[in-house]
Amino acid sequence: MITPEEFELHRDRLQTLVSTVHRYTTLIVLASFAGYGLAGWLWFGDRTMAALLVATAAYLVFRAFRWLSFTLARLTLQGRAGFDASFALIERELGQAGAAAVVTAIETRLRAAELEQKESHS
Numbered sequence: 406m407i408t409p410e411e412f413e414l415h416r417d418r419l420q421t422l423v424s425t426v427h428r429y430t431t432l433i434v435l436a437s438f439a440g441y442g443l444a445g446w447l448w449f450g451d452r453t454m455a456a457l458l459v460a461t462a463a464y465l466v467f468r469a470f471r472w473l474s475f476t477l478a479r480l481t482l483q484g485r486a487g488f489d490a491s492f493a494l495i496e497r498e499l500g501q502a503g504a505a506a507v508v509t510a511i512e513t514r515l516r517a518a519e520l521e522q523k524e525s526h527s
Contacts, residue, residue, distance in 0.1 A: 406498075407494060407498060407510075407511075407514070411494055412514055412518075415490065415491045415494060416515070416518065418482075418487055418488055418491040419491060419511050419515065420515055421482065422478055422479075422482060422491070422495070422508075422511070423508060423511055423512050423515060425478035425481055425482060426474050426475055426478045426508055427474075428478075429473070429474035429477045429478055429481075430470055430471070430474040433466060433467070433470040433473055433474055434467065434470060436463075436466065437463045437464075437466050437467035437470070438463075438467075439463075440459055440460070440462060440463025440466070441460060441463050443459050443463075444456045444457075444459040444460035444463060447459060471503075471504055471505040471508075472503075472504050472505075475504035475505075475507075475508060476504075479492065479495075495507060495511075498510070
């Protein structure tokens with residue numbers, strides 16, 4: 406579990422990670438549904454085998470979107486300064502839970518910290 410001190414130390418980088426994961430998730434979901442649309446178009450064009458292949462590929466990408474979006478975000482942010490320590494922290498968490506659970510836990514803590522900060526300013 407990420408301690409409150411570690412969370413505050415890495416908060417900005419964790420926020421960047423979560424927003425990057427969401428960006429990739431959106432792109433992957435849109436690409437998957439575009440693949441389903443293409444499969445439907447191929448199916449009605451009497452290209453059944455191509456439609457099945459495209460639909461299967463779209464399904465597999467959609468099925469793995471959580472893991473894939475987290476991996477792509479990690480690859481995107483890996484070279485940036487300060488992210489190595491944050492990724493070491495995340496790797497420790499990944500040993501206990503999957504990528505979706507880790508990102509959800511981080512996102513929940515970020516939202517709670519954001520609400521707490523808004524309440525303290527009011």
